Amino acid sequence: MKRISILTALIFTTKLMFGQSYTLKSPNGILVANIDLKDRLTYSLSCNGNAIVEPSGIAMRTSAFAESDFFGEHTATFNSKNQAVKLLWGTTKEIDENFNQLKLNYSNGLSVEFRCYNEGFAWRVVSAFDREVIVYNETSEFNIPYSSTVYFPEVKGFLTPFEVNYLPKSMQTIADGTLGLTPFMYKTPSGELVVISESNLFEYPGMFIRKDAGNSVKAVFPLYPKKEKQELPGRLHLVKWPQISRMVVKKTENYIAKSNGNRSYPWRVVMVAQNDAEILQNSLVYLLADEPKMDFGWVKPGKVVWDWYHNWNLQGVEFKPGINTQTYKYMVDFAANNGIEYINIDDGWAKLWNFKKVNPNLDLKEIIDYANSKGVKVFIWAMWNTIEKDFTANLDMFSQLGVAGIKVDFFDRADQRIVDFVNKLADECAKRNLLLNLHGMYKPTGINRTFPNIVNIEGVLGLEYNKFSDKCTPVHNLTIPFVRNVVGPMDYTPGSMRHVTPEQFVKSWENPHSMTNRAQQMAMYIVYHGGVQMLADSPTLYQKDSIALNFLSGVPVTWEKTIALEGKVGESIAVARKHGDKWYIGCMTANHEHDFNLNLNLLDDREYKMTIIAEGNSDDELVLSSKRIGKNDKQSFKVKPRSGLVIILE
Known part of the structure; x- marks a missing residue:
């Protein structure tokens, strides 16, 4: 059922001596955004009264309008929407889209739209100019609360494969000017988990971030290329692909984007969860993207x-x-x-x-x-x-x-x-x-x-790094579901059948091994999501393990429902996904043993067969067991470090 209400009056408005401010709340009232127009346009965001983003600027400098236009004379309209969005494929069949919106309309054809969902906050610039507009710079600031733990995906420049580790740091340990990727994640002192990214990226560069003074993170963008040259990529020139080269930008224009001025620019998205597991079900990047304009019924995941x-x-x-x-x-x-x-x-x-x-x-x-x-x-x-x-x-x-x-x-x-x-x-x-x-691609921006x-x-440091690096660690595997996979499908390419401990690990092009065991590699097919999932290892290895092969033959890649059962970034995760009349649960650990206490109230009143695939007597052995259970049964499982567990309920 679709409900839309529009209030053209300037409600929820407080006049200030030097400007105006507006308050925009999420439908459940937990998230509150304050939009302020004094000497510039700023926003701030709180969750249950806790600061998520402190006052941060929004502006754009173009050939048609200037940064000063963002806090000039305007009118404001509020509206709300609540509708069900159906997916062709993904982690669920349907998403409830429910938001309140504020739109600031300036007299020169410029406007700014703000949306507040229960799951986060987003804004975008919209312009109405029937001529070409050049964008020289965009101001999108994210001033995060002091003492937040940040997972800063650092890169050396705009030429990057978008494959990095997300390592927890304090802002004070990151040098000013350090460049990073989006999505960017941090945890507030009050415990909220926040992921910042973008959606609906068309005729515009992708958003990077830069650490500035204090606790400020600012969006930065690659300039439009003027001259390119094929060069050898640094990450492969010492291994087995010396013939590969990529297009490197040698000269740039003085602007970041050029397009027709009658358009909307990309959404800037702040996803908010009150605990780590909650972020796993955030769909804002998908919801903010344009709907498909043709029939895709032929697509088969x-x-x-x-x-x-x-x-x-x-x-x-x-x-x-x-x-x-x-x-x-x-x-x-x-x-x-x-x-x-x-x-x-x-x-x-x-x-x-x-x-x-x-x-x-x-x-x-x-x-x-x-x-x-x-x-x-x-x-x-x-x-x-x-x-x-x-x-x-x-x-x-x-x-x-x-x-x-x-x-x-x-x-x-x-x-x-x-x-x-x-x-x-x-x-x-x-x-x-x-x-x-x-592959070799920036993160999803709702394009799927x-x-x-x-x-x-791809846009992720995946299993392939075991061929030429030691970066694909257990902690990395337990971090990316909370940040990279939240913004869209992720081709990590799981399925390694050969395992060594991190202490034993040696990179090998010919004979790659993972640092997490076979049980965890199986669980990845449930925890990680994408419309196609690779079986990365050799068919002859899968054929030697009937438990692994039977599971891989039957596990789906697209789902009707997803429930995040528990999770802690970099440590543990348990995700349940439904396909047809079966539930699949994947559990993974990083460097420490974890007790998973699963309440199966997701089931209906029928009796279910529970099939369990777990680690055996050795790291590369799987054992299979089964039993009968019912709704609301509580099941506990102790999972060793760098391991995993698969549960199938039918």
Whole structure:
């Protein structure tokens, strides 16, 4: 049921000596935003009276309006909305969207919209100019409460793969001028967990953050590129991809964005949770994005057999494994025999800069035809700038080949040119019924709502780092669900079947091991979410573990309902998700043992079979058990460090 009310009077308004202020509350009254117009436009936000964001500025300097216009003469309107939003795929079938809104309308065609949800606060700038507008700078400040613990995703510059650790720090230990990514997370002294990000990113650069003096964090944006050059990415030049290069910005314009001035700019989003687990069900980034403009009923989420992580390492086969037809036919058979929807053909299938020069050991048509005959579809990997070289012809080629989707890689930027390309790519792929999995990519900004054919996005330090780094730690695995996965689908690529302790860990390109055991890797398929989920390790390893393989064959990737049962950033998490008549619960620990005390009041009144997949006598052993339970039964499980637990209720 959709309810909209509009009050054109300036209600909830207090006149001040030097300006006006407005109060905007969440529907449940817990969040309160104060918008003030004195010598500049500022906002502040509180939760149950506790400071979330202290007074912080909002402005934009453009060719059509100046920063001073944001606190000039205006009118104000309030409205509210309460409606149900249905999802094509995701963590739930339906989201309740309920907010109160304030809109400040200036006489020059500029306006600012503020929304207060129970789950957070957001604002955006809207302009009505029938001419091109150049944006030179945007002011979006986040002055966080003193003594907050921040998880600052530090980067060295705007050229980045968007793959970082989120490490807890005090603001005082972060040097002024330090650059970071969004989403950005912090915990207030009163215990609220806050995630800052953005939504509905079109014709504009992605938002980074910069630490300023005191407790101030400010949004910063890459300038529009003027000159680019292909260069070797630093993160791969010492390993096995010396031929890869990415497009590096060498010169820039003096502005961040250029577009038609009759538009809305991206939402700035402050997500708020009263405890760590609550943030796991926050959907503001999705809700604030544009609805899809075409039919996406053809989109089919699923799991993917991956080749690259395990280096095409098939054990005990009667052919030489590698980038060849026999290997991919084997992967197709494995997928078909185990109900897995897709296989992935990664780097090496063709010359990087010429898709017509296919690897002579590979018969693409034969593989794709064979996969189709088995009911399996194919993803194929490509560099974004190779696609761009002959954009329409290359997309037509992929469509005519019969692939289901493209895994597009090495964007490594978020300036407006890249953002424009990503949106154009999503639109043109949708017209050809092509799915997209975006790697080397900035975080989701609700684009998976506007283009549901974007079934996953990397933008995370994932399992692949075990090949060339020691950064994929247990604490990292237990941090990213609370910050990176909150803003949208996340292609971490779980499923490692080989495990060592952090003390034993040695990076290995040929033989990567994870620092968390097999039980945790299985739990990731429930705790982490994305429209396609990779099976990262070798099919021959999965075939040696019937418990793991049976679970991976049946676990869904899209859900009808999600309930966060408990969680503490960097330490432990338990998430329940429903698909059909089954509930799946995933539990994970970091460096310490944890007792999970689960109240199963999410069930109906029927009797249920509980199947439990847990750690066995060794780290890489799984054990299976089952029992009968009913609604409101309380179940307790002790889970060891760096481990996990899977529960299936049916």
